[in-house]
Amino acid sequence: MVGGDRCWNGAGRVRVGFSFVPGDVLRVMEKIHSAGADVWVVGGALRDFLLEIEPKDWDLATSASTGRIISLFPRVIPVGVRHGTVQVHTRTRDIEVTSFEPPGEAGILKDLGRRDFTINALALSYPHGVLIDPHRGCEDLKAGLIRAVGNPRARFSEDPLRIVRAARICGIYSFQVDHAAFDAMRELSGKLQSVSGERIRDEILKILPAANASGAFGLLRKSGALARLLPGLDAAANIETARGSGVSIFEHTLACIVNCPEIIRIRLAALFHKIAAPSADAGADGQKVDFRRESARIAGETMKTWNMSNRSIHEVSTLVAHQLPPEALSWSGARIRRFITAVHPELIDDFIALAEAEVFSGGYVEAGIEEIRRLGVRMRTELERISALSVRELALGGHEIMKILDLPPGPEVGKVLNQLFDLVQEDPDLNTRESLARIIETNYKAANR
16 A cells, blocks of 8 residues: 555645655756756656555656757667657666656646556656646555546547556556446457557566456456457356366466466466367367367467567467376376477476466366476476487487488488487487497398398
């Protein structure tokens, strides 16, 4: 809750000072002020300070033009010059600076009047250190309430992404959305179709590690936004994890997310891990669909529209497609080694973390957490035994095979290499030049005579 001495809700202004503002941010403000312009701390930094949370992102508003800001600082990133926004780079951080007009208090009040929520429509003047709160944002912070600045329909129409941002704030701070704002979210959720994938991605990636991520996704579903963002997950609200369980796949997914470590890759995998389950029985040819692989396909396509890196798409899709089935608990050492070489060793701990989250969330009902952890120990032990993660790591290469068997380059050489790799997965100790040459001599040379 808001510290009692940090916010005053009388006339909407109180002297706060700058003891909480980092030195590099103060130096940027001083330089802008010395150039004859007004400058204010605005937005999330003030919100977090009032909530007694250490601010991370620093935004400034100023009467100086973007051209003037660019001329004042050696390193400026023109992130949104069309909208009057640039980033001033210091050795510590990038500070977002937005220009407003007219100068003076009229300008900052106009700027705050265009912001999304009252809890973000706060400003701290430099050099006086006076906090102004024209839209009763401090009251809403104390109440844990998300309320739009002015007309909520107008605010969400201006930028539909604010619907997702409201959910993100709910997830991080466990706030509630007021009725008028929620009605506007529900009415305008269809406009999210016009928002770029990158902006959607940024909000989702901030929701996933939030303490109340399940509340955020719940709000997205109730407002209709989830049906636009992740239709498979929205549909999962009406499908039980098992007949008679009383738990929907949607509820299970949310529980799985919050039971995962706060690692984005794993939480993304949890988000997508059953997203195809509602349609798993509806294959085009009448055959049952492998929901793991179909969920991985949906994950990959969605993350591509979010413009995520190829590496992230591959890793998350792999975690989803190969999520550990309950029978993995009884896998042989060779089966475990084959699994590791197929999915890549770097993801082993992620697979175990996702499986543990499944147990905590009611999945793997026939398995306990200790069994999953023992599987993790076995996997790490078998990883140490693996002597070749791919054909290229065999102790004997294609040229040597061609020499021993007197073969020309071609598919037959690759076939022999794959068979040798299969044998090495069964018995890692076979991966020596002598052992593989002996196998070729015994099993292949005679056959080729």
